Amino acid sequence: MSIFAAAVARGKNGWTASELDLSGLADIDEVVDSLRDAEPDAELALLFVESDDQYLAILRLDEGEDLRVFGSDSAFAEESRIGSVLLGEVETPALELDDLAAPADEDDKPADPDADPVGDAELLGDLGINAKRLLALCSREGMLPSDVTAEICQRIGCGDEMEELREA
Numbered sequence: 001m002s003i004f005a006a007a008v009a010r011g012k013n014g015w016t017a018s019e020l021d022l023s024g025l026a027d028i029d030e031v032v033d034s035l036r037d038a039e040p041d042a043e044l045a046l047l048f049v050e051s052d053d054q055y056l057a058i059l060r061l062d063e064g065e066d067l068r069v070f071g072s073d074s075a076f077a078e079e080s081r082i083g084s085v086l087l088g089e090v091e092t093p094a095l096e097l098d099d100l101a102a103p104a105d106e107d108d109k110p111a112d113p114d115a116d117p118v119g120d121a122e123l124l125g126d127l128g129i130n131a132k133r134l135l136a137l138c139s140r141e142g143m144l145p146s147d148v149t150a151e152i153c154q155r156i157g158c159g160d161e162m163e164e165l166r167e168a
Contacts, residue, residue: 001080004050006165008158009039015158017165022082036064049086050145051076057086060123070119072138087118094121127156
């Protein structure tokens, strides 16, 4: 399973981005420690984990303490050790029953109706990407996890840093 993990952190001097190696990490606490170490003084740190052009997990750490987790599909936890580490303890579905109603617009139809997003879909709400927008990005036909990450980063102000990281 191919994994790309990138941390973006906002500190006093703006955004920084770095790639993280999650292969040897045994549990979510080690992942959080690794995210903290990427930028120790960050007010906000995000970890984007993309797997096999199919799954996306986003972790958010505020002031190095408050962890919030979102996964584009609970199947990631079942199909991958890394997915299990990141999403294994997340039991909350990201969709409420009201959100499962038929979409008002044909463009809002999920590309994968079997996808089961989990966790805190509102974790980027204060950055301008509410839960509905995040879920729509993750389910838009033709959008790969890397496309979702790029769009989120562009919108929150760290798109250039993420693009430089991918090109390195």
